[in-house]
Amino acid sequence: MTQKSPSADIRAALTDISPMIAGAIPFAMVFGSIAAQKGLSPLEAVLMSATVYAGAAQFIAVDIWSNPVPVLTIVLTTLLVNLRHVLMGAALVPHLEPLRPWQRYYFVSIHTDESWAVALKRAQTKGLSPTYIMAMTLPFYVQWPLATLVGAVIGNQVGDPARFGFDFVFTAVFIALVTGFWKAQRQTAVIAVSVIAALITREFIPGVWYIFIGGVAGTVTGALLWKPSVDDAGEAT
Amino acid sequence: MSLDPITLVANLGMALVTWLTRITGYTVMRRFNPGGRLRAAMEALPPAILTAIIAPYALTTGPAEVIASALTILTALRFPVLAAIVVGTGSVVVLRMFLG
Numbered sequence: 001m002t003q004k005s006p007s008a009d010i011r012a013a014l015t016d017i018s019p020m021i022a023g024a025i026p027f028a029m030v031f032g033s034i035a036a037q038k039g040l041s042p043l044e045a046v047l048m049s050a051t052v053y054a055g056a057a058q059f060i061a062v063d064i065w066s067n068p069v070p071v072l073t074i075v076l077t078t079l080l081v082n083l084r085h086v087l088m089g090a091a092l093v094p095h096l097e098p099l100r101p102w103q104r105y106y107f108v109s110i111h112t113d114e115s116w117a118v119a120l121k122r123a124q125t126k127g128l129s130p131t132y133i134m135a136m137t138l139p140f141y142v143q144w145p146l147a148t149l150v151g152a153v154i155g156n157q158v159g160d161p162a163r164f165g166f167d168f169v170f171t172a173v174f175i176a177l178v179t180g181f182w183k184a185q186r187q188t189a190v191i192a193v194s195v196i197a198a199l200i201t202r203e204f205i206p207g208v209w210y211i212f213i214g215g216v217a218g219t220v221t222g223a224l225l226w227k228p229s230v231d232d233a234g235e236a237t
Numbered sequence: 238m239s240l241d242p243i244t245l246v247a248n249l250g251m252a253l254v255t256w257l258t259r260i261t262g263y264t265v266m267r268r269f270n271p272g273g274r275l276r277a278a279m280e281a282l283p284p285a286i287l288t289a290i291i292a293p294y295a296l297t298t299g300p301a302e303v304i305a306s307a308l309t310i311l312t313a314l315r316f317p318v319l320a321a322i323v324v325g326t327g328s329v330v331v332l333r334m335f336l337g
Contacts, residue, residue: 015319016318019318019319019322040244041239041240041241043239043240044239044240044241044244044245044248047240047245047248048248048251051248051249051251051252052248052251052252052255053252053255054255057251057255058251061247061251068243069241069243069244069247071243071246071247071250074247074250074251075247075250075251075254076254078250078251078254078255079254079255079257079258082254082255082258082259083258084258084286084290085255085258085259085262086258086261086262087262087282087286088262088286089258089259089260089261089262089263089264089266090262090263090265090266090279090282091262091279091282091283091286092262092263093263093266093267093271093279094279096263104263105260108259108260108263108264109256109259109260110259111259113290117283117287120283121318162333164330165326165327165329165330165333166326168302168305168325168326168329169322169325169326170291171291171294171295171302171306171309171325172305172306172309172321172322172324172325172326172329173318173322174287174290174291175291175295175306175309175310175313175321175325176309176312176313176318176321176322176325177287177318178284178287178288178291179309179310179313179314179321180313180318181283181284181287182284183314185280185284187280187281187284190281190284190285190288191284191285191288193285194284194285194286194288194289194292195288195289195292195296197289198288198289198292198293199292199293199296199297202293202297210289210293211286211289211290212289213289214285214286214288214289214290214292215282215285215286215289215290216285217285217289218281218282218284218285218286218288218289219278219279219281219282219285219286220278221281221285222277222278222280222281222282222285223274223275223277223278223281225277226273226274226276226277226278228273
């Protein structure tokens with residue numbers, strides 16, 4: 001265990017999360033703007049960002065929003081869109097040991113694609129500390145409802161995030177993280193199968209099933225490629 | 238500032254199911270002590286799901302995104318994540334100007 005100062009953890013957390021914040025703010029503003037066009041009040045839009053706090057699900061919800069509000073459809077769609085978090089939460093298990101139980105459930109309850117990926121990257125190199133988790137998640141949480149409010153109030157004047165490449169920030173971050181995983185573990189087959197499964201699924205199944213199915217396909221590939229080794233002799237039968 | 242009751246119900250329903258997806262995987266898997274094959278699966282999970290999230294967008298949106306993705310990978314192989322983000326987003330803006 002290396003000794004880490006809290007201020008160094010805070011600096012690292014803010015450095016790691018700031019590109020994600022830059023990428024997320026334009027989308028929160030677009031969400032606020034679309035929600036306003038669909039007839040949601042700024043309060044309702046902000047409340048959704050603060051309580052649901054899941055970009056993809058919120059965009060799809062306001063997309064199918066109509067009058068009367070199809071409550072059941074919206075809730076079930078949200079469930080499907082967010083199924084990937086079941087897998088993502090499972091992947092956090094080995095890394096949250098340094099945290100107290102409430103801190104673990106705090107992070108698990110609030111994790112997003114972005115903060116999950118940032119935490120995993122940190123866990124691989126330095127391990128996770130409570131300070132790092134707090135300093136990384138709080139600013140990323142706060143920006144979402146705040147930028148939603150701005151978007152809901154200024155409405156149609158919100159520009160297209162694609163104009164300055166903001167829409168690509170998220171993709172670039174995830175590509176860089178996958179490349180990092182590949183450098184560390186050479187899981188070429190896992191990544192290749194995930195790509196192929198995701199592409200095929202998106203071609204044939206509407207919605208965001210490609211994330212879940214692509215993720216499961218890669219995970220199963222990792223399990224199938226496993227071979228008992230000397231290290232596992234204690235567990236293998 | 239209006240708050241419609243039906244909207245509130247839909248909103249709270251969304252929040253509840255989202256929270257359940259977030260905590261379920263962690264809560265269930267914590268009870269196991271994965272070894273062997275299950276451990277290999279858990280190690281493959283993060284790159285698998287990260288890849289599945291972005292692969293269709295990176296590969297099927299257009300030539301600008303494909304080239305920018307390749308440049309992002311090449312940068313990330315040698316430099317920190319931040320450099321890869323700068324190269325990726327910078328190149329996608331330039332490439333879109335030329336490739337549409």
